[in-house]
Amino acid sequence: MRFSRAIATAVATAALAGSAAVCVPASAATPSTVAINAGGSAISASGTSYSADKGNIGGRTSTTTVASGTTDSALYQSVRYGMSGYSIPVTNGTYDVTLKMVENYWSAAGKRVFDVSAEGSAALSDLDPFQIAGGKNKAAQRTFTTTVKDGKLDLAFKADQDNASIAAILITPKTTATPAPAPAPAVGINAGGSAISASGTSYSADKGNIGGRTSTTTVASGTTDSALYQSVRYGMSGYSIPVTNGTYDVTLKMVENYWSAAGKRVFDVSAEGSAALSDLDPFQIAGGKNKAAQRTFTTTVKDGKLDLAFKADQDNASIAAILI
Structure with a gap:
């Protein structure tokens, strides 16, 4: 009888342990x-x-x-x-x-x-x-x-x-406890050119620039969005673009449509008064002339407008588009 009780106790203990394990999901x-x-x-x-x-x-x-x-x-x-x-x-x-x-x-x-x-x-x-x-x-x-x-x-x-x-x-x-607010619509600007659609994004005609001149070409950029890179604004000191306050990824799209070597056009970019990108060389980034290049940085806007400043190290700053 003692042996039987021991067996029964062991079986009961195992059953309880098993049921406890089942009650705790792996997730x-x-x-x-x-x-x-x-x-x-x-x-x-x-x-x-x-x-x-x-x-x-x-x-x-x-x-x-x-x-x-x-x-x-x-x-x-x-x-x-x-x-x-x-x-x-x-x-x-x-x-x-x-x-x-x-x-x-x-x-x-x-x-x-x-x-x-x-x-x-x-x-x-x-x-x-x-x-x-x-x-x-x-x-x-x-x-x-x-x-x-x-x-x-x-x-x-x-x-x-x-x-x-x-x-x-x-x-x-990845936290899912608090849903993120709906993102603000993308703002796209075709620097130096007219309104255009590229890769499903609508780019407005050039606006918000502070000075500078424009240049256009008919040479393809080797992308499906060649038309976006066929106009540039160069020599501007900055852009001031109205946006809703918030944090943004800002992409500068560039192309070297004049020089045929690296190091001929180099410039820095500040956003909202802080350094954002340095030593930008469109030729070097893209690996050649008339080839699409881009760089992205993150900045926070608190005053209703995104302020970009350009500083030329060699020749003039030059961009083909801004995507915010």
Whole structure:
């Protein structure tokens, strides 16, 4: 009888444990931030703890002591390159994934170009750390959103030129608790030209410029939006554009339609009184004359108008369009 009671007690205990396990859904776990210092050891940067490199599928590492021009230079002093992917355990959920990059080898754009897929779907294409950052040993990053359903974030890298290379991976849960307010309509301006539609966006005729002159051409820019790059405004000191107060991504679309070499046109851009982009060279960014180039920055408007200022380092500042 004692033996029977022991068995019964054991069975009852197991049953209770089993029922308790069933009552707790696997989805109860809360997604949390995961940060990896690619090619390097554990480190803290901007208040985030990055683990030592892990989850990589192949690849090699490279280190440098050169500063990246950021307060987080140490994060960009190690990279992993040539890997085919990363497989990183995470709680199921939707995440913003930021790839932090730096070009620590090549001294020109177009030398390292690669694509990234996440969870089997295309995420980022034509990544060129030198071009994104505007130079060698400068910090660059790009962010995309993906959803994980199988307990691991799978990233795949495909090299178009040289090897894929990253300095860090930051995986942040996408919050859905408070719906974001509806974004303001895009504002597009065809600098130096008339109203036009390009890639589904309506660009108004040129407006808001402070000085400058215009130039047009019939040469194609190698994009489906060639007409957008066939007019430019150059030599302006700025633009003042009425917008609703808020935070905006501002894209300057450019083309070098005069010079046939890099370094002939270089300029800086400020937005709302703060530096936004420096050493812009449309020829260098695009890799040639009459080729489309663009750069994007983020700024916050509090006074009902977006104020841009242009400072020429070589020749005149020149833009083909503004997309806000």
